[in-house]
Amino acid sequence: MAHDHVMPADLTRNQELVLGTLNHAPAPLSAYDILDLLRSEGLRAPLQVYRALDKLVERGLAHRLESLNAFVACADAHCHRKGLIAFAICEGCGKVDEFADAVTEERLSAWAGATGFKVERTTMEIRGKCAVCLKAAA
Amino acid sequence: MAHDHVMPADLTRNQELVLGTLNHAPAPLSAYDILDLLRSEGLRAPLQVYRALDKLVERGLAHRLESLNAFVACADAHCHRKGLIAFAICEGCGKVDEFADAVTEERLSAWAGATGFKVERTTMEIRGKCAVCLKAAA
DNA sequence: AATCAATACGTTATAGCATAACACTGCTGC
């Protein structure tokens, strides 16, 4: 499995450390998880991590998973995605699969058009079990 | 605007108090908001509220909004909805609109079928501005 | 070079959200 991750050259030291940590993690990490992993690099306070995360999320290099209060690196190297991204979170192994669906996005636009709601941001998170974990449990 | 809310007869006192509070709220409430509103009724600890919320959510009488860490009463009196419910949250007035979309649900099933993922629960939360707030800002 | 604005940084303190653990109550069914 190849790394699809991206590491822009213009990140600050803290941003680079945080994104590096997320890139190597097999599952989402909380800000405090990240902090603990980076204490050896000199980070001491939650805010150092949160500030880096804010920038990374803003740039689309990382995503926040609302239902976990945790963060993952963006799985798409070209992260030009402006639209709706869905996350499938396995309760077994913790792995997260990221995908986009144009039809769902279209439905959402249609609903927004009909109600006059202006969509700014959408989070879609699916909890369940991935194929690997289902098979292991069988 | 009619109350679509429901208040089952078999709730415990705490559950009834919490659901009553949610039913009358114009916008989502955090557990601590609810606690503060119910101190006059004798509630003192967060756990009293959280336990009631757990049951209410389990029964589909209330929903948790992950992106707000807050709760709303279910808008559908018959809340038989097992499937995907989407919430549109207005950043202006805080109001939440709850709706279901069969097509989106179908897309999700299709994705699940294709990847072997077993969906247990889905949260879909849309942030933006409602028609009323957009008009007010114009 | 001196200045200014913008951005990032580091630190301490605090706010806000959620649960662990324990003891007790009240009901239901045997």
Add this chain to the structure above:
DNA sequence: GCAGCAGTGTTATGCTATAACGTATTGATT
């Protein structure tokens, strides 16, 4: 009765996130 279960009340604690302060660095402008 009494065992089992769901609900309750309380204290303590842990996890998540931000406020408020000052400093440092960078880059553009004069």
